[in-house]
Amino acid sequence: MRITEPWVDDENAALLTDLYQLTMLQAYWREEMEEEGTFSLFARRLPKTRNYLLACGLDDVLRYLEVLRFTGEALDYLSTFDQFSADFLERLERFRFTGDVHAVPEGTPIFANEPILEVTAPISQAQLVETFAMNQIHLQTVLASKAARVVEAARGRAVVDFGLRRMHGTDAGMKAARAFHVAGVAATSNVLAGRVYGLRVTGTMAHSYVQAHDEEMEAFRAFATLYPGTTLLVDTYDTLEAVRKVVRLARELGDAFTVRAIRLDSGDLIELAFEARRMLDDAGLQGVEIFTSGGLDEHEVDRIVKAGAPITGFGVGTGMGVSADAPSFDVAYKLTSYAGRGRLKLSPGKPILPGRKQVFRVEEADQAVGDVIARAEEELPGRPLLVPVMRDGRRVSVERADLEHARARARDEIGRLPDRIRALEMADPPYPVELSRALESYTREMAEVATEAAR
């Protein structure tokens, strides 16, 4: 058994793909099928508990397309497969992505069947990048979509990402912090995400720190003295007893007392928050905020906010970090055009809209009232959502997709959605998405061609 480094990076990401991408690539080359194909990445349907998805992850896909190379080490490994010929591997060494990408910018709410991105390139290139593009867009869209709901439920109170320990691996930990930032999350506990993405990093203290001290009060005193403006965790033994200690500590330290918040992590959070607030207020500690954590999700946050509990921030972990109610959506990356002709398939329940497309978002008084999925060349009423982001393998803008812009866009675009679509409950009726007449008739036409291909 061979074990190399278990990390994915720019050097080996080309191999992070499904084997069939490479066998198909060799077949396309062998058959001299080098004409342009368009693949469309979209959600076949929304998860049952989502009124919309928040598109995210584009930047990582563009970065991959820019740096995609097969190293000598990768080719050596592929040479151990008897499927691949020497001349294929030689050609693979020169492989570069030279195609175009149109996409909805990160932070745009999207709906079923709307392209999140479209890749147009010689078919072999567009085919090869499928797995990575899906992996990154799917993950970040899943997580941004979940976080948007938590942020919505918090109604302006801070939501902090505490999920790294239960997210699915290291890459998910990083990309989650990024996607959460786009969705409006205030800060993360993930230090590396802070460094890589320039995010605000925060943290409190763990139960173990309290337990390691012979007395809870000692732990509070030491931490509060060392870290001005810190947060003390009060549920290790008895929450209200611990709040009393915070009050005692305030008296003891006088002006040196700078504790910013207490954190509730178990028990009846609403009841405890009211009681702790009263105790803090009675002691003149109106400035000490109450922060909560412990199994929170959008529904629990909503319940706390609706109860009027005096809580100013939420540390949200697993529920948001794995998008527990909808850890995946039915994302597809499908060939919609090849050699100038729309393509589709006829598999039951898995329709494809042929050709390159555009989505028009129709708005009235700054409120979105419906989308129209159209052929790319159509000009219809509404705001077109897909924009060119890469041409001939280079980003259209030389700047990196700016995270702060994506976050501002998400806030603005979500703000334009109808209230029932922003709500946590499932919208009835759902957001209206129609096909343009031209796309409808093109789809019918191409279905006939596909029926021919099936003969």
Add this chain to the structure above:
Amino acid sequence: MRITEPWVDDENAALLTDLYQLTMLQAYWREEMEEEGTFSLFARRLPKTRNYLLACGLDDVLRYLEVLRFTGEALDYLSTFDQFSADFLERLERFRFTGDVHAVPEGTPIFANEPILEVTAPISQAQLVETFAMNQIHLQTVLASKAARVVEAARGRAVVDFGLRRMHGTDAGMKAARAFHVAGVAATSNVLAGRVYGLRVTGTMAHSYVQAHDEEMEAFRAFATLYPGTTLLVDTYDTLEAVRKVVRLARELGDAFTVRAIRLDSGDLIELAFEARRMLDDAGLQGVEIFTSGGLDEHEVDRIVKAGAPITGFGVGTGMGVSADAPSFDVAYKLTSYAGRGRLKLSPGKPILPGRKQVFRVEEADQAVGDVIARAEEELPGRPLLVPVMRDGRRVSVERADLEHARARARDEIGRLPDRIRALEMADPPYPVELSRALESYTREMAEVATEAAR
């Protein structure tokens, strides 16, 4: 905004942690709390749809403990936080993990409250590694536990991992293939996982390849000619029509026809499999197998197998790849001992068993009948599950944890579980797990001490 490489590797993994680990570390050092602590990593409870968890991910944690370092770059970043003093950062530069680890070997079925691993080290060290240890053990245990169910349902038929595109990021894609191998999955489509872990890599063809050809038959002919022993995807347009083409292709190619299987990916898989089998058999193609994919999970695989459908393999993607029904479990990493004294907390619903522990699996006639969680130094009837795996920061065995051993262990250990625990349905009664009398009385004793600490 600053963007550096979005990849985690040995160089920066030290920063992939929650900020509070670092603030607590500084506090422990400042308070001269350097005595030995033991942290226990365990599941507080099993997910509602799991009768057991299959422990996995230890190797990645041990590897991390061996290489854990703070680079100059990491320290530069930490120096931008006003919480950290210059002398702390200087000391962090020399940080090494020098502790001991006891753990259940990968591929061992475990139950609620049983330690998956225990870290014993100066408390600051054992604290710091919490986030990464949880992240990796949680992910791989989640995925191995799910895959074990799919493998069980397949009753000897091959299960192939097709999930990379919808797994949560690149690390999940790699670790899933690894965890699935431990759980008995036959192969993966993930090429890089094949290279890194020495796994069998397989693949078929995508709809896009068929669509890109003007006729489905052309696509079949080209692929079958190029790849001896390949699998043809037959549901792009009309499954049974496509099976007829496979039959025609067999006649056309004669001895050169080496297609090993067809793949069904949509529609009524059971009905289509029977019909396709009949058509292939009628044409003398008994050797062409039927492989299925498309939204499979353990329940769907079970339904197909119980219907007696003539299917020899399953390509399983999203359902297994994100462990859709249980994408997380309530994993905890808790201080159970410090300075020679058992520690626990009293938060409602979140009990901790104090001290270092051992788990004894009691077996009768090679069948596990129950586990006893005991204090580490106890010797009780049954097979002890926790073994030393790291001493003074070095692996006890110089060899890497061998994946093939873990896979063999999983097969053997799952084989010793009662049938009702291996079953897909929830076991009633669940697997019996008791506390030893010594652990029970130590827990009571330490609860009294904790009540003191709370005063």
